[in-house]
Amino acid sequence: MNAEANAGARMINARRLQSRRKIVQRRRLALVIVAGLLILAVVGALALISRLEGNLTVARLQSSAEAMINGAQVGSSASNVLVLGSDGRDTGEGKYGQDTGTRRSDSMMLVHIAGGNTRIDAVQIPRDTVLLRPSCDDVGFGSFAGGWGMINSAFNYGENCSVRAVEALTGLRIDHVMSLNFDGFARVVEAVGGINVCLEHPLQDKHALLDLPAGEQELGGEDALALARVRYAIGDGSDISRMANQQMVMAAIAQRATSAEVLSRPDRLYAFVDAITSSLTVDDGLSSVSQLAGLALRVNEVPNTEITFLTMPWQPATANSARVEPSADAQRLWAALAADQPLIFSRDTDAKEAAKGGKPTTLDKEFEGADETQNASEKIDTVKRTAAAPLC
Template structure:
């Protein structure tokens, strides 16, 4: 006899389900990011998990089984910056470009299973968890990459003058965290990674995101063609927007970061107004998508831990999120690369260590790209 299939967990509010409908929970904040605005996906994921965990405890094992995590602490050991015990938190959010499976058709490249980090953001949550600063790290930044041990225990040699995103492609999450800590001198308390296909599906599940473009954006490589004006972006279009670097501005990674940061604010604002609590089944679908989309450090590697972590972020709105790009200057030897402006970058890192706002002087006169103001919330 054929094996009986295991029934899916009952979903509150699903037609035909005898379980009473439950809609308890609180609307959450977005996190994410793949291409760079994947911080939005990560933030959203954490928020949806909180919702999914309230009033639907019997779905715990289903959602918990979706989560992937990496033991960063074990991989990196004790050779790390000290924890700062001032009530703040630092989270590294990466958007992974895995060239295999569902991501191949989205990201291009070869189906060799290789992965890159096309997005990197340090999210500093201030004491009291009412404000945050987000520092984007351009993937094309030339850095000194430290030696590191990946999650499988393989050691990778240090390298000089390599692109920042080589850290992830060389040794995965652990080496990416080690590199960020080496560059900044700041310990990363948590790690969240989001992939291509998860980002796209989550935007579709949310019903799209509304943005306004001040200029036409056309980039065949990102499958994006938007006229100036208001648009409700579906998942494919949103992914194209946060990935494009040739469709607007000077075609630089710095310009793309500006688009990503603007999109992230649009999504943070919009999620607060989505009526997901009116549909428990939609809530479950969002929780299912979100937990499949992210990889976390092992400290927040369960639904319970992630929900507790996300609960501490619920007071942060987009108006209380300061977004900057790590201070860099164009490399005179290669226009496609940038170098860390060490003096100005130190102002950023010191502000975060001291749990203070990033001073305007830290980014004045640094390279920024030319896409500012092209995208704004709905």
């Protein structure tokens, strides 16, 4: 019996040992699989980063502007980013009009990110603004000797020349610059799954390829671009008259891009980032994914209620009333941004009302509801809209 018991015990021990070996082998196999997956994930992430960085086009800047911009750090201090919408028509198979061989900025926005990431003030600069433009070195688009002209024509000499023109106009340092063409804008809207807007009246404009009904609706990329571009069907057909619609479109993009519909969908989030990087031209200080991510994280910290889109206060240009120049309110605006101070508005001018064709007036008038505790010389009167504004 003892011999049989010992033989049985040895058999049980052998089975246990074999079972333990199998468990160890399975654990080792699992560790190998996990390690392999981690390696694949890292390699995949590096490949994605490489792809995204490869998407970017980097703008050359002349030495003085390059030194100024490259010295800017993507940290928590106040920053000014110049965002340009190019009217280049060499894309889109001619659907945006004929390519004339020149480059103009169809839209121009100075984005001020406050220190501590507490707020963002995005100032639209009318493309018909005239000024004494500074000279620009040749960085691939020819040189410019300087002279009077519209600010949008500076882009014909590259992002570098637009940076110098805006710095001359505002007296502010531009820390970074990025530009986006028509196709890129449409791709960004498509990548986030479209945007929601609300129109008080139907809009049709063959020049902008626009045909939209009144009311709340969702727009794809092409229609969102058309709404941002439309001029002749609203107000007096000027660049100023369309800025309220541009504010609505930009606010809608901000709302959708920061919504759970995008952030909780890896496919949409990647498509959004891929669309942006594929369409952007940036300065060297934003030429890596980590640098762009740092800027994006700053923007993401700012609540939509503290993101304000506004139009540069303006007046008819002295030399040509068909063009515009900064008004006294604009000087107060630049001073507030330079000091990184919150903007004080003389009235709550709704961008939707401005879209009907009304123009903001000067500070010579009293406005009902204005904060009487503030000196009138500190208040700014312009058309504005927050990213949290309701659709209708």
